[in-house]
Amino acid sequence: MMENLQASFNKGPSVDSSKPIKMKTKDVTVHYGQKQALNGITLNIPENQVTALIGPSGCGKSTYLRCLNRMNDTIDSAKVAGEILLDGEDVYDPDIDVVELRARVGMVFQKPNPFPKSIYDNVAYGPKIHGLAHSKQELDEVVHTSLRRAGLYKEVHDRLDEPGTGLSGGQQQRLCIARAIAVSPEVILMDEPCSALDPIATATVEELIDELRENYTIVIVTHSMQQAARVSQLTAMFHLGDLAEVGPTEKMFSNPGDKRTQDYITGRFG
Amino acid sequence: MSDATANGIADTAATRKPRRDIGINKRYAAERRFKAYGIIAIAIGLLFLVALLWSIFSKGYTAFWQTEIRVPITFSEQVLGTPQQANESQTKLLMANYPKLAREGLIKELGIDPDDKKAVSAASGLISSGTRVTLRNIVMNDLSVIGTTQDVWLYASSELDSAMKGQYDLSVPENRRPISDLQLQYIDKLKAAGNLEQRFNTGLFTFGASSRAETAGVGVAIIGSLYMMLIVLALALPIGVAASIYLEEFAPKNKFTDLIEVNINNLAAVPSIVFGLLGLAVFINWFHLPRSAPLVGGLVLTLMTLPTIIIATRAALRAVPPSIRWAALGLGASKNQTIFHHVLPLAAPGILTGTIIGLAQALGETAPLLLIGMVAFVADYPATPMEPATALPVQIYMWANEAERAFVERTSGAIIILLGFLAIMNVTAIFLRRRFERRW
Ligand SMILES: Nc1ncnc2c1ncn2[C@@H]1O[C@H](COP(=O)(O)OP(=O)(O)OP(=O)(O)O)[C@@H](O)[C@H]1O
Ligand SMILES: [Mg+2]
Numbered sequence: 001m002m003e004n005l006q007a008s009f010n011k012g013p014s015v016d017s018s019k020p021i022k023m024k025t026k027d028v029t030v031h032y033g034q035k036q037a038l039n040g041i042t043l044n045i046p047e048n049q050v051t052a053l054i055g056p057s058g059c060g061k062s063t064y065l066r067c068l069n070r071m072n073d074t075i076d077s078a079k080v081a082g083e084i085l086l087d088g089e090d091v092y093d094p095d096i097d098v099v100e101l102r103a104r105v106g107m108v109f110q111k112p113n114p115f116p117k118s119i120y121d122n123v124a125y126g127p128k129i130h131g132l133a134h135s136k137q138e139l140d141e142v143v144h145t146s147l148r149r150a151g152l153y154k155e156v157h158d159r160l161d162e163p164g165t166g167l168s169g170g171q172q173q174r175l176c177i178a179r180a181i182a183v184s185p186e187v188i189l190m191d192e193p194c195s196a197l198d199p200i201a202t203a204t205v206e207e208l209i210d211e212l213r214e215n216y217t218i219v220i221v222t223h224s225m226q227q228a229a230r231v232s233q234l235t236a237m238f239h240l241g242d243l244a245e246v247g248p249t250e251k252m253f254s255n256p257g258d259k260r261t262q263d264y265i266t267g268r269f270g
Numbered sequence: 271m272s273d274a275t276a277n278g279i280a281d282t283a284a285t286r287k288p289r290r291d292i293g294i295n296k297r298y299a300a301e302r303r304f305k306a307y308g309i310i311a312i313a314i315g316l317l318f319l320v321a322l323l324w325s326i327f328s329k330g331y332t333a334f335w336q337t338e339i340r341v342p343i344t345f346s347e348q349v350l351g352t353p354q355q356a357n358e359s360q361t362k363l364l365m366a367n368y369p370k371l372a373r374e375g376l377i378k379e380l381g382i383d384p385d386d387k388k389a390v391s392a393a394s395g396l397i398s399s400g401t402r403v404t405l406r407n408i409v410m411n412d413l414s415v416i417g418t419t420q421d422v423w424l425y426a427s428s429e430l431d432s433a434m435k436g437q438y439d440l441s442v443p444e445n446r447r448p449i450s451d452l453q454l455q456y457i458d459k460l461k462a463a464g465n466l467e468q469r470f471n472t473g474l475f476t477f478g479a480s481s482r483a484e485t486a487g488v489g490v491a492i493i494g495s496l497y498m499m500l501i502v503l504a505l506a507l508p509i510g511v512a513a514s515i516y517l518e519e520f521a522p523k524n525k526f527t528d529l530i531e532v533n534i535n536n537l538a539a540v541p542s543i544v545f546g547l548l549g550l551a552v553f554i555n556w557f558h559l560p561r562s563a564p565l566v567g568g569l570v571l572t573l574m575t576l577p578t579i580i581i582a583t584r585a586a587l588r589a590v591p592p593s594i595r596w597a598a599l600g601l602g603a604s605k606n607q608t609i610f611h612h613v614l615p616l617a618a619p620g621i622l623t624g625t626i627i628g629l630a631q632a633l634g635e636t637a638p639l640l641l642i643g644m645v646a647f648v649a650d651y652p653a654t655p656m657e658p659a660t661a662l663p664v665q666i667y668m669w670a671n672e673a674e675r676a677f678v679e680r681t682s683g684a685i686i687i688l689l690g691f692l693a694i695m696n697v698t699a700i701f702l703r704r705r706f707e708r709r710w
Contacts, residue, residue: 101602
């Protein structure tokens, strides 16, 4: 009974239909060895919108995020099944190379992971390997713009040749964001990008996300209800490997349709 | 206002509850005990090390000095032939009786009657018969010395050398020591005239094998070892690193790769002599490579070093944090780019350390080289790795089997040289690691 309700809700028109669908997953399941982590997730991610994934710890948000750019391929025990579409194309299609996919679907990780190289090299690495800049000036331009957009330029413009790992945690995270947008992906996946940041840095990143929405499609995992409410247009609630509910953020927070969502956002569990 | 109440919290010191006993003292006692054990362990280790080094250095440092005698040599045309004859044919020069020149020079110097057979033989026992080569080289290099008289420093015989270094007990009766009273008189006379000196023994580094201690050196062994190290480095490093990268990053994890892994780990524990047998069977008997050649030695040592390098490299690769890989992969770097741009540079210090440890092991390895015939009497430098040579540890092994006193000190001297090379390698490793290691 409950299952049916759930399914109909998911397939319903709750997703913002004014925007085209950028990514689409149909019945995606993930197993880690014998253990099932995702039990058939069907979700549409609209273009130029911020989609927030919320839910209690261990419910599979990161796992789902990693499906979208096939980072689960790097985990030996992970087995992904179901359909994952980017602009209507299956990301597992032999026509789409995983390298190309990841250039189109960038990722910012939960823990800042700058390369042990200079700030400049960190940001320049992506454009370099994809041949996006044809001269030193162009590369400089890309690096500077990306840093500026990530709100880091002012703090580091006079020490671009210093190690990226020497920055503070919040600066490192923004460096990772700059690194991700330097490749000009179409979709940016962010796994709790603010979990290590103070409120001011968090605000910077949130502003950035809001700006980025114009040009990019963003999927963000967050544990902060306020953050989800502030930055996202669409919210998806995960629970124990299921998609409990998905809908416009405003509606989700004002009038959740699912008991689990209700409990979660009012802090009764999670 | 006291500080305690400054922020509005009352000082509770007065009302503090009695402390609980949570075993603090016992914990510290355990810590102190463990520290003491550690210090004792290190002290014992250091003691053994000092004892070892002391025994080697106290015996070996004299090997770096060699007693030499200054003798006025008359390069007579009677013995050598005229320079014109020498220009036409060198056979006479090569075959000439150089020891006679040395003997006559020394007799004149000591003022001995040439007809006094006993005195002459005592005197000639003071100079090494290796002077043949010394004098021949002088003449061959410069024919104009023929017909002149020159002061030449000649190697003293090993008996004189040992006597000078105080290695013989001179208080025992004359017939029970290798040096006679008459010879001792001559020695005093030469010393008084400043014609007897201990000089730095360059020959120890440049000579090859010789049955006479004073003209025996580790030159050929050093060249042999050097060739082998180059071969090991050139083969084991690329093969080992490539194998590790493949196993660690690309190979599927299945029964077969597990089997390979287990075998590599076991190979590292295989006694080195087994590798020698393998080399003998495969490289010499099957491929017909020459015996005693550094090439074969290098190949055998490569096989022996490979597991060490592979294990060290895999550990170094595994130690690179996965987040770095994810960062690169998430940006769309291919697997190859991820490995070569990010993982390998971070693993380089570890790989280097493993390689140097492997090389050091190979440098000190003796047993497998004995089996492929590197324990040979090689007097001439090998021009290529295909020509016979020995290796430093093998040279030490061979000298250790000689009974003569002068060889005993040379054995320790060669050990010091070997330790010197190992120290240089380790310093290089540290230096390289510092350069590659980026702690950021
Ligand atoms: N590499 C892995 N190997 C095995 N199991 C894993 C792996 N990664 C995640 N899992 C399991 O999959 C389930 C979902 O994990 P996931 O990391 O997606 O949760 P999450 O929603 O991101 O949690 P959090 O909010 O704590 O980050 C968990 O039960 C976890 O134990
Ligand atoms: Mg997570």
